[in-house]
Amino acid sequence: MNAWNRIAALVAKEFRHLGRDRRTLAVVLALPVLQMILFAYAISFDVKNVSTVVIDQDRTPASAAYLRSYASSDFFHVVGTAGSLADVDRIFDHNEARIAVLVPPGFGRSLAAGEKATVAVYLDGSEPTAARVGQAFATALNQSYGQKVAIEWADAQGVDVTAAGQLEPRVRTWYNPERRSSDFLIPGLMVVIIMVVAVQQTAVSLVREREQGTDEQLAISPLAGWEMMIGKLAPWTLLAFGELAAITAVGMAFFALPLRGSLGVLALGAGLFVFCSLGLGLVISAVAPSLESANMLGLLLSILPAFVLSGFAFPLSSVPVVLQWVSSLFPARFMVDISRGVFLKGAGITELWPELAALSIYAVVVIAVAVMLSSRRRR
Numbered sequence: 037m038n039a040w041n042r043i044a045a046l047v048a049k050e051f052r053h054l055g056r057d058r059r060t061l062a063v064v065l066a067l068p069v070l071q072m073i074l075f076a077y078a079i080s081f082d083v084k085n086v087s088t089v090v091i092d093q094d095r096t097p098a099s100a101a102y103l104r105s106y107a108s109s110d111f112f113h114v115v116g117t118a119g120s121l122a123d124v125d126r127i128f129d130h131n132e133a134r135i136a137v138l139v140p141p142g143f144g145r146s147l148a149a150g151e152k153a154t155v156a157v158y159l160d161g162s163e164p165t166a167a168r169v170g171q172a173f174a175t176a177l178n179q180s181y182g183q184k185v186a187i188e189w190a191d192a193q194g195v196d197v198t199a200a201g202q203l204e205p206r207v208r209t210w211y212n213p214e215r216r217s218s219d220f221l222i223p224g225l226m227v228v229i230i231m232v233v234a235v236q237q238t239a240v241s242l243v244r245e246r247e248q249g250t251d252e253q254l255a256i257s258p259l260a261g262w263e264m265m266i267g268k269l270a271p272w273t274l275l276a277f278g279e280l281a282a283i284t285a286v287g288m289a290f291f292a293l294p295l296r297g298s299l300g301v302l303a304l305g306a307g308l309f310v311f312c313s314l315g316l317g318l319v320i321s322a323v324a325p326s327l328e329s330a331n332m333l334g335l336l337l338s339i340l341p342a343f344v345l346s347g348f349a350f351p352l353s354s355v356p357v358v359l360q361w362v363s364s365l366f367p368a369r370f371m372v373d374i375s376r377g378v379f380l381k382g383a384g385i386t387e388l389w390p391e392l393a394a395l396s397i398y399a400v401v402v403i404a405v406a407v408m409l410s411s412r413r414r415r
Contacts, residue, residue, distance in 0.1 A: 068229045072283040075225055076218055076291055085113040086170055087133040091120065096144030102155070105181050106137060111173045124158055134160040135170050211380045219294070222287045223375035224348035229283060230306075231313045231368050232338045234276050238269075238317030239334035243327050269314045269403075276310040297378035301385055305374035308395035312367035313338075315402035322409035341366040348372055370394045 090103045106112040115133055118124065124136045138156040146153035157174045159167040212219045287293040295302075317334060324330035343349060345359060346368035352360050363369040370391040377383030377391075385392065 068233055068279045069282050069286055071229050072222075072225065072286050073290065075229075076222055076287070084111055086111060086135055087115045088112040088135040088137060089116050089118050089124075089127055089133040090114055091118045091123075091136065091138040093120075093141050094139050094143040098144035098147050099139040102139060102143070102181060103137065105177060109173070109177060111170070121156075128158075128160045128162075134163060134167070135174070137174075218291045219380060220376070221349075222291055222293050223379045224346065224372045226280065226283050226287065227309070227346065227368050227371045227375055228339075228342040228348055230276055230280055230310065231342045231371075232335075233279065234272060234310060234313035235317040235320070235338035236331070236334040238272055238314045239320040239324065239330045240327055241272075241318070241321055243321050243324050243330045269311065269318070272314050273307075273310055276314070277306070280306050280310075293379060295379055296382035298384055301383075301388065302375070302378045304385075305371060305378070305388070305392055305395065308392065308399055309367050309371040309374075311399040312395055312402055315399060315406050316367070318406035319402060319409060322406055337366075342368040345369060346372045364394075367395055367398050370398075 088106060090106065092099050092103060103114075107114045112135065118127060118136065121138060124138075127133050127136065136158040138158070140154065140156070143153045143155065155178065157171075157178075159170050161167045209215055288295060316337065320333045320337065321330055324333055341363070345352075345355070345363035345366055347363075348368070352363060352369070355363075374388050374391050374395075377388050381387075
């Protein structure tokens with residue numbers, strides 16, 4: 037019996053084992069799709085309809101018109117009014133609003149006289165993202181409103197402002213013109229889900245063999261170390277590709293995720309990434325002394341790096357340099373760039389070859405380490 041026949045026999049044995057455990061197989065196949073739908077709906081960086089209260093101490097038509105500009109905005113959601121600044125603490129403490137806008141007395145008189153009128157915008161900093169975006173939106177709204185008021189005052193004074201030079205910025209967003217967070221998150225979310233499932237499932241494979249006593253049969257079999265690794269990887273590779281195809285279809289069908297690049301480049305990167313993840317799981321399986329420790333190590337080395345050190349949710353440029361180096365030890369860091377490049381930018385091999393090369397090297401190294409550790413344990 038040659039090597040490939042021995043590998044095929046081991047692959048058939050793994051598939052029979054999976055077929056007998058139908059509940060686990062159903063969970064492995066269905067869980068990624070459910071996670072994809074739940075996470076894609078639950079995780080969003082789109083900040084809008086932020087609860088806002090207004091305090092009008094001027095009570096003039098000018099102050100009312102100014103506060104209506106907040107009510108007509110998609111970002112601010114005016115939920116009520118307050119009587120004084122002292123009410124803001126209570127409102128923020130009870131989470132009734134995140135932003136408070138105060139118009140002081142004399143606001144309308146200052147505008148009518150052509151003077152600079154002041155307003156106060158208070159932000160609840162317990163949610164930094166909403167506070168930061170709220171500050172930017174409030175600044176932009178006040179600048180726009182101030183420009184409108186200045187033009188109206190100049191017209192009333194008979195001043196022709198059309199002859200003055202003006203700056204008209206024209207901003208265009210590439211790759212994600214609607215700036216939807218789902219288009220940014222879903223390509224990375226696919227990587228996170230596949231890595232967690234692949235590492236977690238393979239991390240327990242060899243440990244389960246040891247606890248069931250079947251590892252002794254494999255040890256006395258004519259299987260070489262590399263043959264056993266291929267036989268262990270092949271079934272989970274096929275399942276991982278099926279899961280990737282399913283969650284890709286869900287992302288495109290449910291969330292209108294664009295696919296602007298080559299499906300072949302995505303498949304190549306996904307294949308390398310799956311081998312990297314499965315190899316990492318086999319390394320864990322070879323060193324873990326028990327099924328519980330294999331599960332713990334699998335979760336630790338898949339979820340945390342995939343979420344924090346891959347660029348999935350936060351740009352790597354915002355983390356310390358040391359952690360940027362550490363991120364290169366995990367394959368998700370490269371696959372997130374490939375996934376977003378193919379889906380959003382239409383990137384090909386010319387643009388993504390460094391990431392593809394890194395995954396290729398990673399796959400060879402991690403599988404070689406898994407073979408070495410497994411062979412040493414068998415001896």
